[in-house]
Amino acid sequence: MLLFCEQLIRSMQNKFYNTLFFIAIALIIASCANRGSPSGGEKDVLPPVILKSVPENYTTNFKGDEIRIYFDEYIKTKNLSRQLVISPPMNTQPNITPLGSASKHITIKIFDTLQPNTTYAFNFGNSIVDNNEENPFKYFRYVFSTGDFIDSLSVKGGIKDALRFDVDDFVSVGLYELDSTYTDSLIYKTQPNYITNTLDSTTNFRIENVKAGKYMLRALKDNNSDNKFQQKTEKIAFYETPITLPQDTSKTFELELFAEEPNYRASKPSLVAGEKIIFGYEGDYKNTKIELFSKVTDSFKGRYYKNNKTDSLYYFYNPRLKVDSLIFKITNQKVVDTFTVRIKDKERDSLVVNSSPKGNIGIEKDLYLSANIPFENIDKTKISIRDKDSSLVAFKTEYDSLKNSYAFKFKKTQDNQYRIQMLPNALTDLFENTNDTLNYSLKTQTEYQFFNSRIILENAKYPVIVQLTDSNFEVMAEQYIDKPQPVDFRFLEPKKFYLRVIYDSNKNGKYDTGDYLKGIQPERVSYHPDIIEGTAGFDEVTMLILLD
Numbered sequence: 001m002l003l004f005c006e007q008l009i010r011s012m013q014n015k016f017y018n019t020l021f022f023i024a025i026a027l028i029i030a031s032c033a034n035r036g037s038p039s040g041g042e043k044d045v046l047p048p049v050i051l052k053s054v055p056e057n058y059t060t061n062f063k064g065d066e067i068r069i070y071f072d073e074y075i076k077t078k079n080l081s082r083q084l085v086i087s088p089p090m091n092t093q094p095n096i097t098p099l100g101s102a103s104k105h106i107t108i109k110i111f112d113t114l115q116p117n118t119t120y121a122f123n124f125g126n127s128i129v130d131n132n133e134e135n136p137f138k139y140f141r142y143v144f145s146t147g148d149f150i151d152s153l154s155v156k157g158g159i160k161d162a163l164r165f166d167v168d169d170f171v172s173v174g175l176y177e178l179d180s181t182y183t184d185s186l187i188y189k190t191q192p193n194y195i196t197n198t199l200d201s202t203t204n205f206r207i208e209n210v211k212a213g214k215y216m217l218r219a220l221k222d223n224n225s226d227n228k229f230q231q232k233t234e235k236i237a238f239y240e241t242p243i244t245l246p247q248d249t250s251k252t253f254e255l256e257l258f259a260e261e262p263n264y265r266a267s268k269p270s271l272v273a274g275e276k277i278i279f280g281y282e283g284d285y286k287n288t289k290i291e292l293f294s295k296v297t298d299s300f301k302g303r304y305y306k307n308n309k310t311d312s313l314y315y316f317y318n319p320r321l322k323v324d325s326l327i328f329k330i331t332n333q334k335v336v337d338t339f340t341v342r343i344k345d346k347e348r349d350s351l352v353v354n355s356s357p358k359g360n361i362g363i364e365k366d367l368y369l370s371a372n373i374p375f376e377n378i379d380k381t382k383i384s385i386r387d388k389d390s391s392l393v394a395f396k397t398e399y400d401s402l403k404n405s406y407a408f409k410f411k412k413t414q415d416n417q418y419r420i421q422m423l424p425n426a427l428t429d430l431f432e433n434t435n436d437t438l439n440y441s442l443k444t445q446t447e448y449q450f451f452n453s454r455i456i457l458e459n460a461k462y463p464v465i466v467q468l469t470d471s472n473f474e475v476m477a478e479q480y481i482d483k484p485q486p487v488d489f490r491f492l493e494p495k496k497f498y499l500r501v502i503y504d505s506n507k508n509g510k511y512d513t514g515d516y517l518k519g520i521q522p523e524r525v526s527y528h529p530d531i532i533e534g535t536a537g538f539d540e541v542t543m544l545i546l547l548d
Helices: 002-033 184-188
Strands: 050-054 066-077 085-087 095-097 103-109 119-123 128-130 141-145 153-161 172-177 194-197 204-210 213-220 235-238 243-245 252-259 270-273 276-282 288-292 301-306 312-318 325-332 335-342 353-356 367-371 375-378 383-386 396-400 405-409 417-422 427-429 438-443 451-458 464-469 475-481 487-492 498-503 525-527 539-545
Touching: 066 141, 085 194, 085 204, 119 204, 153 172, 153 213, 153 243, 172 204, 184 213, 194 204, 213 252, 270 335, 276 288, 276 325, 288 301, 288 312, 367 427, 375 396, 451 464, 464 487, 475 487, 498 539
Parallel strands: 153 252, 451 539
Antiparallel strands: 050 066, 066 103, 066 128, 085 119, 095 103, 119 141, 153 204, 172 194, 172 213, 213 235, 213 243, 235 252, 270 276, 276 312, 288 325, 301 312, 325 335, 353 367, 367 405, 375 427, 383 417, 396 405, 417 438, 451 487, 464 475, 464 498, 498 525
């Protein structure tokens, strides 16, 4: 019996060890099977490495139409359309693969006819990344020459915005060869001879692999990526004088990017409602005059105002005319256009009156009333303004015909409430429509809800325009100063401000942008380097030392 028990125990031990053995073998096999996708370990932070290029980078006497670049791991391209810059630009874009998918090489298929004795550079920016962690191969450049040598001259500099504190990303900077065919208008229709891009990481630029010669330096915020200037939608910068290489290679060129005022152009008008015609335009509308050429009666009245949402003028006339068409002359300084508008019977608009602001009003701000039909008359005897004590408040009105709005000017005090009432027939429009009873209520805040700012300028060249802007660079307050004095901004909404100073060099009281074809740079602008915090209930003094 004892012998039987010993044999049974040995048998159970053997089975146990055998089981452990098979479990161990299974774990080893599983570990080997999963070696390609470990669950732990250090994160890959290394960029891919180039093993070789065919032809080699910096090849001369390039004759082919295909380039292959091989890497040590699977790579892909990311944001290639924005990151890749080819200099000189090609009229027919090459085909570059892979696009998004993984591969161990990049293929560049060239379709354009290459210029003789020219150095080409493919600047990939940060578009080449490894497949798993997307570690970028930063600023890789593939360069080749169709001639006997690689051009090695360069132009460097920086970009700033003429009006804003920040600078756009992806600014294209180009060189145009100054030969017998050069004109300033080339930038509208021709790509530059050499080009680079600031991409999304810097405001500096460097145009490399340029041959010796004379060039004009230009920059664009090229929104449609065609390397040509679209005045309506893009910013431009230019250096006024030619650049000579190699003499100017060591210089640093600063360019100020600005948005031009679009050239004025009128578009064909059309009837949109009863006795209401819309006149579209581009550019500055303030010098526009609309005159009717057609014969009308002595009782005829025509009025127009600017639509505050679109680039258009609304023209209204009264009385209704039994004609098939009307002829108008549109004048804007030296530009004169004549248009014929077909006339049909259409329903007239109904009078709608709007007020601004609503709810709270600044102590130094005005109340504005505007309408969708030009005002013809205001009867102030039918209008009253009362404060919270029901005392009548005296007021004055000013009419702006281009905005079709009345400004109501009256003295306001802190922590007060004002009720404005307009009885029927207080306002009359061009069609003799009148208002129903209108009631508005406005409140002013206490001094502890405002922020006051005093600005002291040092070394300023007057006159200047001093502005406080919000984070979107919209003007919140401004003053025009023609001599040294403190600049006080009172009763401001508490928020963060940028302090901006504009040098009004032509003394016209406003900021003037540049004009590329006329060779005019934008007026100089300076910013305080720090943000003004604008805390409620506090007064703050800010000093800005301006440089010559």
